[in-house]
Amino acid sequence: MEYFLIIISAIFVNNIVLAQFLGICPYLGVSNKLSTATGMSGAVCFVITLATLVTFLINKYLLIPFNLEFLQTIAFILVIAALVQMVEIVLKKISPSLYSALGIFLPLITTNCAVLGVAINVVTKQFTFGQEAHWLNLGEALVYAFATSLGYGLAMVIFAGLREHLSLNDVPKAFKGVPIALVTVGILALAFMGFSGMVK
Amino acid sequence: MNKLKLITKGFVKDNPTFVLLLGMCPTLATTTSAVNGLGMGLATLFVLVLSNMAISAVARITPDKVHIPVYIVIIASFVTLLQFMMQAYTPAMYETLGLFIPLIVVNCIVLGRAEAFASRNGVLDSALDGLGVGLGFTLSLTVLGAVREILGSGSVFGWKFITGDAMLAFVMAPGAFLCLGYLMVLFNKLTKKEK
Numbered sequence: 563m564e565y566f567l568i569i570i571s572a573i574f575v576n577n578i579v580l581a582q583f584l585g586i587c588p589y590l591g592v593s594n595k596l597s598t599a600t601g602m603s604g605a606v607c608f609v610i611t612l613a614t615l616v617t618f619l620i621n622k623y624l625l626i627p628f629n630l631e632f633l634q635t636i637a638f639i640l641v642i643a644a645l646v647q648m649v650e651i652v653l654k655k656i657s658p659s660l661y662s663a664l665g666i667f668l669p670l671i672t673t674n675c676a677v678l679g680v681a682i683n684v685v686t687k688q689f690t691f692g693q694e695a696h697w698l699n700l701g702e703a704l705v706y707a708f709a710t711s712l713g714y715g716l717a718m719v720i721f722a723g724l725r726e727h728l729s730l731n732d733v734p735k736a737f738k739g740v741p742i743a744l745v746t747v748g749i750l751a752l753a754f755m756g757f758s759g760m761v762k
Numbered sequence: 763m764n765k766l767k768l769i770t771k772g773f774v775k776d777n778p779t780f781v782l783l784l785g786m787c788p789t790l791a792t793t794t795s796a797v798n799g800l801g802m803g804l805a806t807l808f809v810l811v812l813s814n815m816a817i818s819a820v821a822r823i824t825p826d827k828v829h830i831p832v833y834i835v836i837i838a839s840f841v842t843l844l845q846f847m848m849q850a851y852t853p854a855m856y857e858t859l860g861l862f863i864p865l866i867v868v869n870c871i872v873l874g875r876a877e878a879f880a881s882r883n884g885v886l887d888s889a890l891d892g893l894g895v896g897l898g899f900t901l902s903l904t905v906l907g908a909v910r911e912i913l914g915s916g917s918v919f920g921w922k923f924i925t926g927d928a929m930l931a932f933v934m935a936p937g938a939f940l941c942l943g944y945l946m947v948l949f950n951k952l953t954k955k956e957k
Contacts, residue, residue, distance in 0.1 A: 748936045752931070
């Protein structure tokens with residue numbers, strides 16, 4: 563039951579883009595076409611889950627026992643950068659078809675603040691999910707990370723669909739490009755606010 | 763004259779928020795009030811100036827292959843320094859800005875300036891460039907924060923001018939996107955006329 567609440571909360575109630583403002587740059591950057599949007603969401607999903615697993619373990623078994631929590635920011639960004647490189651190399655060897663689908667998006671992910679944001683969030687914040695506030699254990703952290711990245715994908719795909727329609731319309735000159743996109747996201751965020759209150 | 767241009771170009775011509783569209787996440791997330799926007803802007807300014815100086819100093823002796831990891835570690839070190847200082851001197855602000863202080867590491871403005879400017883110029887010029895871009899960022903964050911605060915809570919810099927409720931949605935997530943979108947339209951209109 564608790565996992566179910568985590569999933570609902572991470573995808574709809576606290577959507578990573580529309581409520582937490584993480585990963586906006588790629589969200590606005592690659593959402594012009596539905597196909598690139600799905601590719602990017604797939605890559606983000608993969609990296610967020612893997613990065614959370616590794617950083618969670620590093621934090622628990624390396625940083626906390628040696629009282630080095632203040633190194634979290636430096637350690638995590640290095641781990642994520644190295645991880646993304648490694649994923650790229652491994653994918654190239656094992657699954658060239660997946661690599662060509664995700665390939666161009668992978669290097670961009672290092673500077674996607676959604677990855678570092680989720681990694682820092684799960685180790686520094688207490689979550690409630692319908693019960694009293696507590697630190698997440700490894701299983702919960704992984705489910706949370708995976709569901710969050712699914713929420714990212716959902717927001718991305720909806721927005722890409724809207725933007726494809728938007729590009730066919732005649733918008734005023736000053737609104738062209740990013741401004742109209744931001745207004746659209748605003749209305750989308752308004753719609754997602756309807757979910758708040760589902761999970762406390 | 764040239765040095766002055768380095769500082770002022772971030773205000774309008776190369777404004778990081780409205781023209782270059784960099785650092786969107788902190789821009790949207792932390793501008794719930796004018797003071798918060800100002801705080802986030804100054805925090806980024808601090809990291810930007812120091813990392814620009816350090817990177818321009820070591821750029822020549824850094825092997826090309828590892829320059830990105832080196833830059834990221836330098837930036838992350840200054841961000842950690844900033845975290846300590848904010849925890850000590852402005853704990854309330856540190857609580858409010860929360861996650862977005864460590865996330866300055868992945869703010870594309872900082873790494874962008876390191877790549878595009880600091881790695882090719884002297885220490886003094888890089889410091890001025892960081893100052894200019896940081897001030898431009900601070901300015902746009904403060905303006906966006908002020909607009910959202912006026913609409914959302916009916917106050918400016920904490921000074922309340924209406925009694926009762928205002929349009930609360932502007933302090934929450936949707937208002938951030940809408941305000942930034944419309945401010946960008948205004949900015950486009952004004953700067954296009956100048957040409």
